[in-house]
Amino acid sequence: MGFMRAATRKKRRTVVETALALFAERGYEQVTVDDILQAANISKGTFYHYFSGKEELLAELDAVQDELVGRWLDTPPALVPSLEEHINRLFLDLASNFADRPRLARSKISLAMSHEPVRRAQERRKRRLCDAVMHWLPDRRKAELLVAVYFGTIEAWALRGEGDLLSALQSNLAVAWAGLKAREIVVPAYPPAPAQRRLTTLKVAVIGGGLAGLTAAAYLSEHAGIEGVLFERSPQLGGRAFTYEKEGFTLNYGAHAVYAIDRHELSNLEKELGLTFSSKQVDKRRVVYAKNGNLSLAPLDAMNIWKTDVLPSAQKVRFVAEIAAIMANIHQLKRYPTLGDYLAEAECGEDLKELWEHLVCSNFFIAPSDARRVPGRVISEYYQNLFLSSRPVSYVLGSWAVITNQLKSKIERSGRWEIRLQEPVEGIRYRDRKFVLRTRNGEREFDRVVFAMPVQQVVKLLRGTPWEPFLAEFEDVTPTEVLVYDIGLSEVVARPFSYISDMDRKLFISDVSATDHTVAPEGGQLLQGIAYLPDRFADEEERKAFLDAKTAEMEAAFDRHYPGWREKTVVKRVSKKAMAASVKNIVGNRLLPVRVENVPFYFCGDGCEGKGELAERAFSSARAAAKALLAEANKAEAHAAVSLR
Numbered sequence: 001m002g003f004m005r006a007a008t009r010k011k012r013r014t015v016v017e018t019a020l021a022l023f024a025e026r027g028y029e030q031v032t033v034d035d036i037l038q039a040a041n042i043s044k045g046t047f048y049h050y051f052s053g054k055e056e057l058l059a060e061l062d063a064v065q066d067e068l069v070g071r072w073l074d075t076p077p078a079l080v081p082s083l084e085e086h087i088n089r090l091f092l093d094l095a096s097n098f099a100d101r102p103r104l105a106r107s108k109i110s111l112a113m114s115h116e117p118v119r120r121a122q123e124r125r126k127r128r129l130c131d132a133v134m135h136w137l138p139d140r141r142k143a144e145l146l147v148a149v150y151f152g153t154i155e156a157w158a159l160r161g162e163g164d165l166l167s168a169l170q171s172n173l174a175v176a177w178a179g180l181k182a183r184e185i186v187v188p189a190y191p192p193a194p195a196q197r198r199l200t201t202l203k204v205a206v207i208g209g210g211l212a213g214l215t216a217a218a219y220l221s222e223h224a225g226i227e228g229v230l231f232e233r234s235p236q237l238g239g240r241a242f243t244y245e246k247e248g249f250t251l252n253y254g255a256h257a258v259y260a261i262d263r264h265e266l267s268n269l270e271k272e273l274g275l276t277f278s279s280k281q282v283d284k285r286r287v288v289y290a291k292n293g294n295l296s297l298a299p300l301d302a303m304n305i306w307k308t309d310v311l312p313s314a315q316k317v318r319f320v321a322e323i324a325a326i327m328a329n330i331h332q333l334k335r336y337p338t339l340g341d342y343l344a345e346a347e348c349g350e351d352l353k354e355l356w357e358h359l360v361c362s363n364f365f366i367a368p369s370d371a372r373r374v375p376g377r378v379i380s381e382y383y384q385n386l387f388l389s390s391r392p393v394s395y396v397l398g399s400w401a402v403i404t405n406q407l408k409s410k411i412e413r414s415g416r417w418e419i420r421l422q423e424p425v426e427g428i429r430y431r432d433r434k435f436v437l438r439t440r441n442g443e444r445e446f447d448r449v450v451f452a453m454p455v456q457q458v459v460k461l462l463r464g465t466p467w468e469p470f471l472a473e474f475e476d477v478t479p480t481e482v483l484v485y486d487i488g489l490s491e492v493v494a495r496p497f498s499y500i501s502d503m504d505r506k507l508f509i510s511d512v513s514a515t516d517h518t519v520a521p522e523g524g525q526l527l528q529g530i531a532y533l534p535d536r537f538a539d540e541e542e543r544k545a546f547l548d549a550k551t552a553e554m555e556a557a558f559d560r561h562y563p564g565w566r567e568k569t570v571v572k573r574v575s576k577k578a579m580a581a582s583v584k585n586i587v588g589n590r591l592l593p594v595r596v597e598n599v600p601f602y603f604c605g606d607g608c609e610g611k612g613e614l615a616e617r618a619f620s621s622a623r624a625a626a627k628a629l630l631a632e633a634n635k636a637e638a639h640a641a642v643s644l645r
Contacts, residue, residue: 012050015040062125065094069132076245077398077518080136082406084276087133088173091150092166094129098154099165126151136397136518137278142180149176177276202633204228205437205446207425207461210239211400211615212605212622213452214407218273219626220450221414226633228417228446231439233424237408240579241400241615248521249488249571253578255510255528256399257282258615259363260389265611265619266403273410277402279394282515286498289358293504333376338587340372358503364613365480365580367532368506373586382613395516400615428461435600448602448632450625454479454582455592455607467599477589477607478535480581483547485529485554488571492525493564500561505553507531509561524570527562529554533577535584547576581614582607591617594625602629 018040022031037047072090080086126147133143153169202225206217209232217230236242240253258264261279269275336342339360343353357371363382364374386392396402411417420439427438434445451458459475462468500509508530513520520526531550537543551574558565582605583589591609594602602625606614610621 011042011046015042015047015050062121064097065125066128068093069129073132073135076248077250078243078245078401078405080398080402080405081409082276083136083278083398083402084177086136087146088170090132091146091169091173095150095154095165095169098158138280138397139278145180146173146176149173181270181276202226202448202636203446204448204450204629205425205435205444206230206450206452207437208232208239208452208605209234209237209419209421210452210605210618211241211404212608212618213239213450214404214411215269215619215622216450216452216602216604216626217417218407218410219623220629221411221417222273223630223633224416225637226416226630229444230411230417230419231423231425231437232419232421235422237419237421238400238404241404243399243401243404246573247488247571248524249526250399250401250519251486251488251526251571251573252399253575254482254484254530254580255512256396256516257510258394258396259392259612260385261391261394263385263389265616265623268623269619273407275403275406277406278397279391280397280515281391282393282395282498284392286496286514288497288500290500290502291504333380336376338372338376339374339379342376343372354503358501358506361506361532362501362508364585365482365532366584366586367534369534370584370586373588375585375587378585385612395512397516398518399516425461428465430466448629449600450602450604450629452604452622454579454605456582458592458603467601470596470598473590474592477583478586479579479607480584481533482578482580483529483531483533483550483554484573484575484578485551486571486573486575487527487558487565487569488520489525489527489562489565489568490570491523491568493568494562495525496561500557502557505557507550507554507557509554509557525568527558527565529557532580551576581617585613594621594628 015036019031019036022035022039033044033047037044040047069090072093075086129150130140130143130147133146134140137143137146149172150169153172154165157163157165157168204220204226206213206220206228209230213230213232214237217228220226220228232239234242241256243250243252243256245251258266258279261267266275270277333339333342336345339356343356346353357368360366360371360374360379361368363386364371364378366374408419411419423439423441425437425439428449429436429438431445434447435449436443436445437449451461453461455474455477456479459471462471495511495514498511498514502508510528510530511525512528513524513526531554533546533550537546583591585591592603592605592607593609594604596603604610604618604621604625606618606621608617608621610617610619610624612620
């Protein structure tokens, strides 16, 4: 039976391919059914057993196209080079079916004009293609524009009957993307230098291949007078933003959420480095708080505040006033050293104080015991930015890989940079006006060095060097560590919420796939639980007991909110000591400046001074470090040019 079905499919495909070849050679109108019968060597009865008529043969080309779209949709996010390249690849692959067959394309166009059923089928195909593009670009207007460019290019080429279809399509898509990205006229921050011999060549080392290191190297790679090496100790790039695939699920070491994306540093990178990516906002209506065994809407906006059961009525009024004050940029938290100092004087109930602590835990990624140690100024600035945003919490579709892949490609395309994986820098010293870096592969000299690694590792690497004393105040900074519990489910077991914030147990559960559909296979569900860890334990035994208890609490939370998850689990990963940030943003810790007095290096990363928290601080500090180094390089070139006159 199976053999017969396979044989039937083969015969049907042979007829289709024969017919399409004839259509391409002679044109659809000039080919009769008898011509097809003769060329395919089949009887009329066999033909009409498989097909209702000649029109159905042409429609078979759409089925081939649909298969291609299906394979494209199944591409793992980690293999997506960039949003633009990924979508363009789909259109170019689809067009390649017509590239050497203009008469076939003309036949399809004319048939759609003269036959209503064919026209309707063409419209359905356009809608399906638009829906496919929206899998990665969830903006219908943009998707429809790109689909229109695709079909319009094919039609113009077919009717003209000459030229290279793929080149024309590539050119038209480039114009379309430029238009989509041109929200404003942007002059590149660092335009390529004229094609001439540079007066100076600066050799730069970037140590660390996470978000900060990749960003800094990407900016520096645009300068023709700079060459460099990016050193990364791991087998892969991305650092804590590393993305990997398992059983069809895309996993990150923590959330790939972006806060206030419309005001985020990524907007600068998007314009200046030419990044392309899509994001999707978390539905605020699906965010809940768990307290005393009950679920209630999170007080994220005025409407939800009045509906929530987290606060008594009198405290709701106070909380609304607090939020209004933040938005007006006059929030009194700025005047207090810490949240604890503010709450000590605040005339509000314990429910509101608890809510403030919980919000700070959630948004600053710290354990409950540290919530009151977060500086008031930091909290005020963070919430001012968040509440002024039109998109407070979003996910980058396809995870961090979509960003890191583009940064890597940009670095490599320069032709002046190396990326050295599994090559940690083991030592650094100064000799003959050069910085000598030692790795297991030997020593290499550089003019400048950018440290893009956790602050603790920076201090360790510079221990015993002349620069050690100037970093003494950063030696005891503490990181933010979390327990991350990922589960990939074969099907959606429950989807009542996008995000659950458990105030009683200080746990947070995100239904990641509810917002970013690319991270789970069709019909699957990816959940991520997070618990923030305290800094210190008496000993390893106490740490283990704490982590075991938190793991059990997390599983119990999954049981409550996602019953049946154990039976549907395909992938499970528990990271019991993941670093969320190398420097916890609390009083007593100091973020590392991009430049430190008397230290001749540049520093960047989420433990450095910069805009925002976590990834945003990594991006912003890397951008600042790169711009400072670029300014130095341009000044040196200008000085050299004057000296040659």
